[in-house]
Amino acid sequence: KDIITMIKTCNVVRESIPNVRFLIYGNKDAVPEYTEECEHLIAELALENNFELAGFHNNPELIYSEGDISILTSISEGFPFTVIESMSCGIPIVATDVGGVSEALDHNCGSICKPKDYKEIAHEVVRLLKDEPLRKKMGENARKKVKEKFTIEHFIEEFETTYKNLFRSSMELSNNI
DSSP states (O other): OOHHHHHHHHHHHHHHHTOOOOEEEEEETSSSHHHHHHHHHHHHHOOTTTTTEEEEESSSHGGGGSOEEEOOOOOOSSSSSEEEEEHHTTTOOOSSSSSTHHHHTTTTTEEEOOOTTTTHHHHHHHHHOHHHHHHHHHHHHHHHHHHHHHSSHHHHHHHHHHHHHHHHHHHHHHHHH
């Protein structure tokens, strides 16, 4: 998930917002060496009061609303459920442009940045944190987009449409043979 970039982002954001607080949830024991590397960088940059590796959380749906924004600094991603989950809580996102992020996120509900570009990510984080009306509007847009495009009903409708189109195409093909 590239927590190193997120730590560097926090360091840049702290220059503009000294009391910023990044909370990162996830299993700290999954890759102990990486966790140690992250903890070392946090100490090296003196971010102990700004950046917390909070560990595993049993109820992730409860943590999205803890923050003002959600940040995803992945260098690789499939379909970004974290982004959708944050959006469903009305939380705007700053994410890297990897995998399916741009399918879920647009400029109306967050910002999409280049992977590993912690300065660009920090700029977008500061912009959203300092502009409450924009942040709230993007959060509303995010929630609306999830309700319109990412509900189970929508997924079922899309699958049905796809299967109907495939069936129709196969029938036309067999009629032409």
